[in-house]
Amino acid sequence: MRTIIICLSIGLLLGLGAVAVHAQEPFSPITIPVDVDLTKVELGKKLFFDPRLSKSGFISCNSCHNLSMGGTDNLPVSIGHGWNQGPINAPTVLNSSFNLAQFWDGRASDLQVQAGGPIANPGEMASSHTLAIDVLESIPGYQSEFETAFGSPGIDIERVTAAIAEFERTLVTPNSRFDQWLGGNESALTHQEQDGYALFKAMGCTSCHRGPALGGEAFMKFGIVAPYETDNEAHGRISVTGQANDLNVFKVPTLRNIELTYPYFHDGGVKTLSEAVQIMSRIQLGRVLSDPEVDNIVAFLLTLTGDQPSFALPILPPSTAHTPSPEPFN
Amino acid sequence: MRTIIICLSIGLLLGLGAVAVHAQEPFSPITIPVDVDLTKVELGKKLFFDPRLSKSGFISCNSCHNLSMGGTDNLPVSIGHGWNQGPINAPTVLNSSFNLAQFWDGRASDLQVQAGGPIANPGEMASSHTLAIDVLESIPGYQSEFETAFGSPGIDIERVTAAIAEFERTLVTPNSRFDQWLGGNESALTHQEQDGYALFKAMGCTSCHRGPALGGEAFMKFGIVAPYETDNEAHGRISVTGQANDLNVFKVPTLRNIELTYPYFHDGGVKTLSEAVQIMSRIQLGRVLSDPEVDNIVAFLLTLTGDQPSFALPILPPSTAHTPSPEPFN
Structure with missing residues (x-):
């Protein structure tokens, strides 16, 4: 009995220790909304x-x-x-x-x-x-x-x-390896992934990619240090506010599930995560990353893939004689 | 105890009776394949x-x-x-x-x-x-x-x-009300639906719409008594066999789930089941149906909607840097 209590206590201490450490992190795990109808x-x-x-x-x-x-x-x-x-x-x-x-x-x-x-x-x-x-x-x-x-x-x-x-x-993606690690599971991330995360923070990526979704919480200029080269004609917030300083200011995209959401940027102009990381580092932070640094950050980003929403394919109620017909070709 | 046995016996007799009656029907219920991998x-x-x-x-x-x-x-x-x-x-x-x-x-x-x-x-x-x-x-x-x-x-x-x-x-649709009725559940079909089924058989619809899927078992001429009017350029089996007598010969479509598979015919030219039934009766069987007859057959056809396949929306494995890019616009 005493052995069990000791074991439990040690487990609890280890668990609390881990949570305490990661509670200092600037991110919190994705949680499932409980108040949906x-x-x-x-x-x-x-x-x-x-x-x-x-x-x-x-x-x-x-x-x-x-x-x-x-x-x-x-x-x-x-x-x-x-x-x-x-x-x-x-x-x-x-x-x-x-x-x-x-x-x-x-x-x-x-x-x-x-x-x-x-x-x-x-x-x-x-x-x-x-x-x-x-x-x-x-x-x-x-x-x-x-x-x-x-x-x-x-x-x-x-x-x-x-x-x-x-x-x-309801379309949230909990339980990514990063979230498991935030929750105290030290082995959920490899050393390389933790190195990538450390570099991600140290470089300042978190000043824009913040909040539980690692993004979505702010509008930011895309191309702070150097312009992003694209033929795309969308220029962000300026079309909403009409303010010149909103040129190329976009909502910061989430990095959650970034493994799945290629190609990248508002023009979809970049196919790989490595290239996206290099571009972001150069044009937003003025820093050229080494290949191992890129690899480490990419390794971290791949830990952000969470459980995808799981549900039965919905069966739709059929149309009737009174339903306006679809008009694909006119 | 004796009461229970008597009730069970009556139930069994009624059940067997029902099955025996409906075993004479030209259709069998949809069954789920058991040998899939x-x-x-x-x-x-x-x-x-x-x-x-x-x-x-x-x-x-x-x-x-x-x-x-x-x-x-x-x-x-x-x-x-x-x-x-x-x-x-x-x-x-x-x-x-x-x-x-x-x-x-x-x-x-x-x-x-x-x-x-x-x-x-x-x-x-x-x-x-x-x-x-x-x-x-x-x-x-x-x-x-x-x-x-x-x-x-x-x-x-x-x-x-x-x-x-x-x-x-695996995409079969068991348990339609018609199949419940075939299985012996007398109350699964209303009188109108049973009348519609009786007319469906009496008219000879079953000579083409046969088998468990009420169709799919034969190629048949579309427009036996009178031609089907359409601008559609598909003319059926002739394009496969080159035989002149295969002009406008098509695979007989299934009537299962016909409530859901509108619009009808190979050209999708008919929006409602009522109109489809009238056309089929006229051009295939040379018979003009009264409105109540059409209603009865349509009522029967609506009993052919089975359980739709139910499964979780699949999550697809992501592409990689080596995956050929999609080319929607060139």
């Missing part, structure tokens, strides 16, 4: 996967924020209605609830506002809020599910985007 | 959802055979690479293992042969078997999964299509 989540999941929110009946939220692929499309820029070449790289929807605002330029204040954008964007889903609501209202399965989720009959764009946003709040 | 199924599921099998990195098998929507895209004709307007309606992948051959014209002998077609079709996924294999071979997650599934290292198109086909074999 599960009825809205299930409805929002269906809407997220429903291509009938697009004019073509072919493009859903999941087309460009593919939850099989890190919540992105893994393309430099996205494909929209009529095979339109989009202006910018699709940011991951994973952990997007941690963002101070949505879109690269932060033009949407939150997930609900964001969700309404692509539906009505002619180069993305190319529908309209009116048409999307007409489609959903024609489908009995949705009528009843909206009534259950919101407590009264009726479907409008506020309810649609609220449900999608509630689903998106 | 689950390792290949899991691999095939990933491949089915992986848009990297397309040149664009945007189109997967699931894009047009969407398992959230009855294994179809619910479009008259499908959207392919570069927003190409496809030549024909995407047949459902659900219960497709019951088909005597694949595609509307039966040009693929089985699911494995079928799976290789769209990958390399310039108007669909627009990749090539060589490119698709190069992509998969560059991904360590796939390398190991293919080795586990097939017992030796290496990825080739035969293995890719074999895995996809094995997954597709």
